[in-house]
Amino acid sequence: MCQIDRLEEAGFHFRQMLIHAESYNKLPALKLRSLLANGIGQLLLIHEQTNGDIPFIPSIEEGLDSEIRETLMTFLEVPLEIDPDDIKSFLPLAEIYMGNHAKEIPSYNRTFKLKSSSNKASRLKKKKRKKR
Numbered sequence: 001m002c003q004i005d006r007l008e009e010a011g012f013h014f015r016q017m018l019i020h021a022e023s024y025n026k027l028p029a030l031k032l033r034s035l036l037a038n039g040i041g042q043l044l045l046i047h048e049q050t051n052g053d054i055p056f057i058p059s060i061e062e063g064l065d066s067e068i069r070e071t072l073m074t075f076l077e078v079p080l081e082i083d084p085d086d087i088k089s090f091l092p093l094a095e096i097y098m099g100n101h102a103k104e105i106p107s108y109n110r111t112f113k114l115k116s117s118s119n120k121a122s123r124l125k126k127k128k129r130k131k132r
Contacts, residue, residue, distance in 0.1 A: 011054040014043040022099030029104035036094035
């Protein structure tokens with residue numbers, strides 16, 4: 001659709017891809033992340049070509065999970081090193097959209113550190129030990 005100048009429709013489909021990424025289970029996690037990163041790159045180009053008229057980030061109204069949106073918005077507050085010519089720069093964003101599927105990526109391949117309840121529990125245990 002991008003090639004035939006139907007940017008609004010293309011943007012819609014790329015955002016839908018991101019919205020439903022967490023529930024998609026037909027690809028291994030690394031391939032899903034790569035697919036999403038490529039889609040995010042295309043979506044950024046569409047966003048730039050339309051001077052921001054076509055959104056880069058799916059909205060809650062479009063169906064984006066509120067927890068993923070919250071994580072995404074927190075992540076976007078940090079200055080990002082996004083290079084439209086380097087697909088690797090979109091990997092952290094792709095992992096956010098993957099939700100729990102990102103946990104299937106080996107830790108040495110992850111680009112976005114997931115918060116886990118076990119880390120929180122271990123921090124609480126350390127605090128309790130210090131108080132004693």
